[in-house]
Amino acid sequence: MEQQPTIWNPVAECMPREELLTLQLGQLQQTLMRVAENVPCYQGKFKEVGFNPGDLKDLSDLANLPFTTKEDLRLNYPYGMFAVPMRDVVRIHSSSGTTGKPTVVGYTKADLASWTELVARFMTAAGVTNEDIIHIAFGYGLFTGAFGLHYGSEAIGASVIPISGGNTDKQLMIMQDYRSSVLVCTPSYALTIADRMEKQGIAPESLALRVGLFGAEPWSEQMRVEIENRLGVIATDNYGLSEVMGPGVAGECLCKAGMHLAEDQFIAEIIDPDTCEVLPEGSVGELVLTSLTKQAFPMIRYRTRDITRLHYETCDCGRTFARMEKTRGRSDDMLIIKGVNVFPTQIEEVLFQIEGCQPHYQLVVERENNQDKLEVQVEVNEKIFFDEMKQQRAFVTEAEKKIHSALGLSVKVKLVEPSSITRHEGKACRVFDNRKN
Numbered sequence: 001m002e003q004q005p006t007i008w009n010p011v012a013e014c015m016p017r018e019e020l021l022t023l024q025l026g027q028l029q030q031t032l033m034r035v036a037e038n039v040p041c042y043q044g045k046f047k048e049v050g051f052n053p054g055d056l057k058d059l060s061d062l063a064n065l066p067f068t069t070k071e072d073l074r075l076n077y078p079y080g081m082f083a084v085p086m087r088d089v090v091r092i093h094s095s096s097g098t099t100g101k102p103t104v105v106g107y108t109k110a111d112l113a114s115w116t117e118l119v120a121r122f123m124t125a126a127g128v129t130n131e132d133i134i135h136i137a138f139g140y141g142l143f144t145g146a147f148g149l150h151y152g153s154e155a156i157g158a159s160v161i162p163i164s165g166g167n168t169d170k171q172l173m174i175m176q177d178y179r180s181s182v183l184v185c186t187p188s189y190a191l192t193i194a195d196r197m198e199k200q201g202i203a204p205e206s207l208a209l210r211v212g213l214f215g216a217e218p219w220s221e222q223m224r225v226e227i228e229n230r231l232g233v234i235a236t237d238n239y240g241l242s243e244v245m246g247p248g249v250a251g252e253c254l255c256k257a258g259m260h261l262a263e264d265q266f267i268a269e270i271i272d273p274d275t276c277e278v279l280p281e282g283s284v285g286e287l288v289l290t291s292l293t294k295q296a297f298p299m300i301r302y303r304t305r306d307i308t309r310l311h312y313e314t315c316d317c318g319r320t321f322a323r324m325e326k327t328r329g330r331s332d333d334m335l336i337i338k339g340v341n342v343f344p345t346q347i348e349e350v351l352f353q354i355e356g357c358q359p360h361y362q363l364v365v366e367r368e369n370n371q372d373k374l375e376v377q378v379e380v381n382e383k384i385f386f387d388e389m390k391q392q393r394a395f396v397t398e399a400e401k402k403i404h405s406a407l408g409l410s411v412k413v414k415l416v417e418p419s420s421i422t423r424h425e426g427k428a429c430r431v432f433d434n435r436k437n
């Protein structure tokens with residue numbers, strides 16, 4: 001039997017950093033030439049700052065270029081940001097826009113090939129092989145998640161079950177009968193599946209599941225532990241966004257020490273989301289990505305709005321690419337309450353440390369008499385919910401105390417009945433900020 005690789009593309013993924021930086025510079029120069037020639041939006045942006053693509057001599061010069069934002073993509077809807085004629089575009093996807101029109105992205109044949117390669121890389125890094133049966137429970141459609149994982153799985157030689165999202169009972173039946181060994185979905189949907197398994201009395205050992213590839217929303221380390229215990233899988237994180245490519249921009253290896261970012265295809269910067277300045281190595285801030293190889297839809301300094309941190313030391317797995325910490329949330333999801341920055345994942349981490357807490361919660365922000373008030377509504381198990389007041393009170397006090405010491409913020413914790421918070425089959429919706437209404 002042919003030996004399956006543990007690193008999909010060792011030449012790229014384990015490249016010495018010096019060589020990588022030389023490669024990035026050359027590709028960046030070519031990308032800038034291409035967008036300056038073909039994309040009016042970039043022609044305008046470069047003109048505004050008096051930049052000629054030939055001027056870029058060093059990677060540090062990138063910091064002088066303007067950013068690209070979601071707003072730029074909206075203004076150029078639908079095809080204005082494409083750098084190739086439509087005859088060269090073979091696939092169209094769009095991003096899940098919550099407001100206004102979704103943004104449209106395109107791929108040439110070469111773009112699809114590199115996307116597939118990047119997904120195959122992170123799947124392999126998570127231990128997936130051609131022996132696996134991949135259960136893809138992301139919705140198939142304009143969203144990039146399902147198709148990205150689909151083609152990556154096929155490239156590895158694994159068997160794909162394109163079940164798509166929804167209908168959890170059917171998902172479970174297929175998982176049992178077809179012996180799915182790898183689950184692909186959002187982390188919150190993984191917990192919805194776990195809930196249903198418990199309700200139906202399906203033990204995780206009775207399934208063939210061994211690995212979970214979870215992405216498309218931020219999730220905490222505590223949530224990872226919860227999913228691993230309840231589904232009996234190794235749960236790994238991966239990262240991507242449609243505007244930049246889709247899943248495959250970064251993915252975890254089995255060291256679980258951050259997601260390796262495909263630096264042979266993207267340059268990553270971390271900026272202060274308020275001042276827009278590039279922050280020194282090791283800082284927490286907003287991730288900004290520049291594509292190096294994309295043909296149809298190149299992106300220069302795209303503001304992802306995702307808050308994270310990058311680590312550059314070589315990983316124990318041997319890969320040399322920077323490792324990106326789990327995203328803490330989006331800079332637009334960040335709540336500012338009484339001047340304190342709060343991400344939902346920070347509260348989630350605290351809640352998961354408390355006995356009896358269920359992994360379902362939501363945050364409600366109100367403004368009363370010009371004062372911000374944050375209420376954390378959390379599901380607790382039946383034992384606590386139906387127990388005497390004293391015990392409920394103790395739980396609430398503990399949770400409020402722990403959140404206060406972790407975030408420096410006083411919040412009100414409210415216990416809600418098991419299963420009373422709406423379950424989402426796609427992305428979890430955890431924040432209700434009523435101050436804006």
Ligand SMILES: [Zn+2]
Pocket residue numbers: 253254255260315316317318319
């Ligand atoms: Zn690694």
